[in-house]
Amino acid sequence: MRIIIFLLCISSYLSFSQTNRDYKKYDLAVQNFKQGDLDKSKKILQKLLKKQPLWKQPILLLATISENEGDFLEAIYYLNLIYQKSTIEHLKGLERIANLYFKNGYYEKAKEYYTSVWKIDSINCNDKTLINIKSCDFAIFQKRNPKQFNPINLGSNINSEMREYFPAISIKGDKLVFTRLIEENYKRSQEDFYLSYKDQNNWIQAIPFPGKLNTNMNEGTLSFSYSDNKIVYTACDRKDSKGRCDLYIMENNISYNLGSPVNTIYWESQGVFSPDGEYLYFVSNNPGGYGGKDIWRSKLTNDGFSIPENLGPEINTEYDEISPFIHPDNLTLYFSSNGHIGMGDYDLFISRRNTTNLNWGKVENLGFPINTHRVENSLIVEKDGLTAYYTSDLSGYGKEDIFTFTLPREYQAKQINNLELEILSNKPGDEVILNNVNFSFNSFKLNQASIKELNFLIDYLIKNPEKKITIEGHTDNVGNEEDNLILSKKRAESVYNFLLNNGIKSNQLISFEGFGESRPVSSNSSEKGREENRRTSFRLVQ
Numbered sequence: 001m002r003i004i005i006f007l008l009c010i011s012s013y014l015s016f017s018q019t020n021r022d023y024k025k026y027d028l029a030v031q032n033f034k035q036g037d038l039d040k041s042k043k044i045l046q047k048l049l050k051k052q053p054l055w056k057q058p059i060l061l062l063a064t065i066s067e068n069e070g071d072f073l074e075a076i077y078y079l080n081l082i083y084q085k086s087t088i089e090h091l092k093g094l095e096r097i098a099n100l101y102f103k104n105g106y107y108e109k110a111k112e113y114y115t116s117v118w119k120i121d122s123i124n125c126n127d128k129t130l131i132n133i134k135s136c137d138f139a140i141f142q143k144r145n146p147k148q149f150n151p152i153n154l155g156s157n158i159n160s161e162m163r164e165y166f167p168a169i170s171i172k173g174d175k176l177v178f179t180r181l182i183e184e185n186y187k188r189s190q191e192d193f194y195l196s197y198k199d200q201n202n203w204i205q206a207i208p209f210p211g212k213l214n215t216n217m218n219e220g221t222l223s224f225s226y227s228d229n230k231i232v233y234t235a236c237d238r239k240d241s242k243g244r245c246d247l248y249i250m251e252n253n254i255s256y257n258l259g260s261p262v263n264t265i266y267w268e269s270q271g272v273f274s275p276d277g278e279y280l281y282f283v284s285n286n287p288g289g290y291g292g293k294d295i296w297r298s299k300l301t302n303d304g305f306s307i308p309e310n311l312g313p314e315i316n317t318e319y320d321e322i323s324p325f326i327h328p329d330n331l332t333l334y335f336s337s338n339g340h341i342g343m344g345d346y347d348l349f350i351s352r353r354n355t356t357n358l359n360w361g362k363v364e365n366l367g368f369p370i371n372t373h374r375v376e377n378s379l380i381v382e383k384d385g386l387t388a389y390y391t392s393d394l395s396g397y398g399k400e401d402i403f404t405f406t407l408p409r410e411y412q413a414k415q416i417n418n419l420e421l422e423i424l425s426n427k428p429g430d431e432v433i434l435n436n437v438n439f440s441f442n443s444f445k446l447n448q449a450s451i452k453e454l455n456f457l458i459d460y461l462i463k464n465p466e467k468k469i470t471i472e473g474h475t476d477n478v479g480n481e482e483d484n485l486i487l488s489k490k491r492a493e494s495v496y497n498f499l500l501n502n503g504i505k506s507n508q509l510i511s512f513e514g515f516g517e518s519r520p521v522s523s524n525s526s527e528k529g530r531e532e533n534r535r536t537s538f539r540l541v542q
Helices: 020-034 038-051 056-068 072-082 088-103 107-120 127-144 418-424 448-463 481-500 527-533
Strands: 163-169 175-183 189-199 219-224 230-236 245-251 254-257 268-273 279-284 294-301 321-326 332-337 347-352 376-381 387-392 401-406 431-433 469-474 509-514 535-540
Touching (some): 020 038, 038 056, 072 088, 088 107, 088 127, 107 127, 163 376, 175 219, 189 219, 245 268, 268 321, 279 321, 294 321, 321 376, 332 376, 347 376, 418 431, 418 448, 448 481, 469 481, 481 535
Parallel strands (some): 163 219, 219 268, 469 509
Antiparallel strands (some): 163 175, 175 189, 219 230, 230 245, 332 347, 376 387, 387 401
């Protein structure tokens, strides 16, 4: 059972009001509280209050127990018994009441108490008090002007009576991996990965992630690379760990610790790759940041990962920022924070940039009712830019479930087509096949389906004028080898000319070349293999 640790100060002398027997009962209540027996502790304390209604220590402990039980209003009731004056002596108590109102979604009352705290001691109040006052104003406005929002629980194939969180979607959108907290008993629980496949529009029953990724230790927050050939995940308390939790990579079914300089003696977790594979974004409580937990990134170089850089004060606050997600457009960042102006605990936020060379821009809260006074985190968005998944403790199958919803228009990312995904998931020099560029038998004339595919390529090259390509034509082994070579070159030339005649500058089109049947990607012994070998493709030069 999760217990909030509360420091209880007991007077060094006995007043005339409390007897030695009363103090012994109070000590017993404290022991029961520390051992997790909240009911027994509560009964003892309530009996003590019947004798001494304003005894401060039992009242404070009762408020803490109520808070542990999730009864914030009862906790406020007890605190109001002893904190009623707007004086410096009551400052911490009034601030605690304000926090409880805020966490429970009573924003008007929370603002009233935060304002009192500020008026009592504006000189010594920290910035969080001002942020909380602004958050109350923001939340009040949001509740009066809600966004269109219809979250759908992913159902019993994904969610259970346990906690499910940190969803991850494969680039093709056909695999969902998430973390489940396996609660075996009150003394021990551990995290494992679960996997589900999409069957038409439904996710099938989730199973433990196959292979050796799950152990009897904690594993969590898995993310796919955009080429789907790497997985980054978090593992804790391993023999090769540098800190309590480290980032690991699984590649070709082999897992290894990411090592320095990404992993440190501190806590590193929640890694995600950028779509182009150039950066790894992650969360760390490294004291070199702006707050408790910050979002960092490390660049992948020929020599491994670079020294991580902090995303800066635009993103990170003096509190916690977690669960970063970079959309496939590489221009939209979603994350969760309890430090920016928001609705309550952790809220979901968005930040954008115009190009991949720029820093992330202004942070924006996704608003109510996407965000509430509860915890919202782990937002991911599919390549269509509008289908989102996130974790919430909204009513569901367990304490935390995974939901899906359609993002409001103002928070949607750019839609990415399959060709752009192919480009993103390949390195310069890799062959990118134009899957829908097809030709009739022994012909090099482009058809309508081919033109639609090439328009995607035109759009990409116009938006990325620094990119240059070479175009290739290939055939199967049916027919004369020399004829196939000529035909493949003419097909590549047709694509080259179409691009040139539709706005692509010649300096972006390095060359076209035909290879005939000399570079098969499959066996020519079957029709399927021959079909795969009859292809038109391109390679990014830079």
